[in-house]
Amino acid sequence: MPHSLHDLLDDTLAGHRLTEEExxxxxxxxxxxxxxxxxxxxxxxxxxxxxxxxxxxxxxIHVTNICKNLCGFCGFGRRADDPGAFCDDIATxxxxxxxxxxxxxxxxxxxxxxxPGYTLDSYTDLISSVREVAPGVDIHxxxxxxxxxxxxxxxVSTAEVIERLREAGLGTLQGTAAEILVxxxxxxxxxxxxxxxxxxxxxxxxxxxxxxxxxxxxxGSCESVEDRARHLAILRDIQDDTGGFTEFVPLSFIHExxxxxxxxxxxxxxxxxxxxxxxxVARLFLDNFDHIQVSWGKVGTKMAEVALLxxxxxxxxxxxxxDVSLDAGGEGADxxxxxxxxxxxxxLGRVLRQRTTTYGTV
Numbered sequence: 001m002p003h004s005l006h007d008l009l010d011d012t013l014a015g016h017r018l019t020e021e022e023x024x025x026x027x028x029x030x031x032x033x034x035x036x037x038x039x040x041x042x043x044x045x046x047x048x049x050x051x052x053x054x055x056x057x058x059x060x061i062h063v064t065n066i067c068k069n070l071c072g073f074c075g076f077g078r079r080a081d082d083p084g085a086f087c088d089d090i091a092t093x094x095x096x097x098x099x100x101x102x103x104x105x106x107x108x109x110x111x112x113x114x115x116p117g118y119t120l121d122s123y124t125d126l127i128s129s130v131r132e133v134a135p136g137v138d139i140h141x142x143x144x145x146x147x148x149x150x151x152x153x154x155x156v157s158t159a160e161v162i163e164r165l166r167e168a169g170l171g172t173l174q175g176t177a178a179e180i181l182v183x184x185x186x187x188x189x190x191x192x193x194x195x196x197x198x199x200x201x202x203x204x205x206x207x208x209x210x211x212x213x214x215x216x217x218x219x220g221s222c223e224s225v226e227d228r229a230r231h232l233a234i235l236r237d238i239q240d241d242t243g244g245f246t247e248f249v250p251l252s253f254i255h256e257x258x259x260x261x262x263x264x265x266x267x268x269x270x271x272x273x274x275x276x277x278x279x280x281v282a283r284l285f286l287d288n289f290d291h292i293q294v295s296w297g298k299v300g301t302k303m304a305e306v307a308l309l310x311x312x313x314x315x316x317x318x319x320x321x322x323d324v325s326l327d328a329g330g331e332g333a334d335x336x337x338x339x340x341x342x343x344x345x346x347x348l349g350r351v352l353r354q355r356t357t358t359y360g361t362v
Contacts, residue, residue: 005033009040009284018285023229026281027274034273034280041280041311048290049313053345054355055338057362058107058140058317059100063088063126067113068149071190072260073179073221073253077113087115090129097130101137103320107357108134109174110141118146120154120161124168131169138171138357144202145177148194159205166211172357173206173213175245180218181234182227189221189260200234207244212358215245215289219278220253220270221260228278232285239288246358247291247314250278252298275299276310283311291359296336305344314355315341 008025012018018026026037064087067077078085088096093110100108108130115122123142130139142165151158162173179189181196194202206213215235219228239245255261255269270278283292293314294307304315320335338352345352354362 207242
């Protein structure tokens with residue numbers, strides 16, 4: 001291991017593949033060395049993708065907030081008999097999809113709690129109904145946890161679930177429900193979700209079937225820097241084997257209205273230093289990913305711009321609606337106009353470009 005941080009960064013820019021232990025070291029950095037890590041990550045970003053900042057015109061459609069999981073980090077999920085619980089019918093979902101098409105989106109994200117009553121047919125009906133009214137749009141949906149639940153409820157394999165969803169119109173898979181891929185953390189923050197091995201297996205199955213997905217992390221709750229590094233290592237190993245991840249999306253824990261924070265089990269979210277290092281270290285460690293997204297709905301537009309100086313190259317989507325972040329206490333997480341995205345990109349001397357879900361040109 002190099003003697004100094006600067007030796008390590010120089011070696012990484014020269015082609016050294018960071019070890020998990022070295023990632024821990026970088027993630028734990030404090031003081032002005034944080035800026036050196038960010039600068040190295042920004043240099044690598046420039047080499048990989050140039051000075052283009054990408055975004056996608058997409059629409060989130062929240063189908064239901066009724067959820068079997070009720071994770072401690074989430075302020076969105078409800079029991080069926082809770083005040084504010086909702087579950088849209090197919091006609092309502094269709095109307096929301098029509099509205100999305102009217103906004104010229106190229107991607108529709110179907111988001112929901114993992115409804116305890118949903119079966120595989122429930123998911124295929126939802127996807128096919130959106131496909132009918134939005135034939136040219138990528139339907140981005142179904143986390144590995146939802147796939148595991150549909151398989152369990154319907155008595156089929158997870159691979160069969162994925163095939164059925166694709167036949168119904170699934171375009172790309174959501175690499176969510178990952179949170180932290182360390183089971184000792186998952187038992188605290190999301191004990192009712194699938195375990196790490198199941199998440200990894202289902203993502204690999206989808207990639208093996210030619211269905212690409214995002215990769216995510218939800219950081220800033222009760223995990224350690226070692227846990228974050230382990231998570232990144234798992235994602236890098238999958239990408240080595242499948243190449244199926246489109247981008248990496250760090251999701252900063254929004255704490256205000258969550259049970260985890262109220263119970264004293266988590267701090268008040270990640271700090272700004274941690275937000276910067278999560279993006280920067282991901283860029284340096286995930287050498288087999290081209291794209292690192294900054295989630296403006298989680299960190300705000302000013303921190304998003306800082307992240308674009310720290311290794312990120314993608315601003316994610318217009319979204320039009322992000323009830324999950326809003327319900328957890330996030331402000332201004334519902335829509336970002338491409339004009340404002342352009343202002344952010346141009347302020348950095350970069351060019352904004354609209355993309356497809358898989359980073360093609362629109």
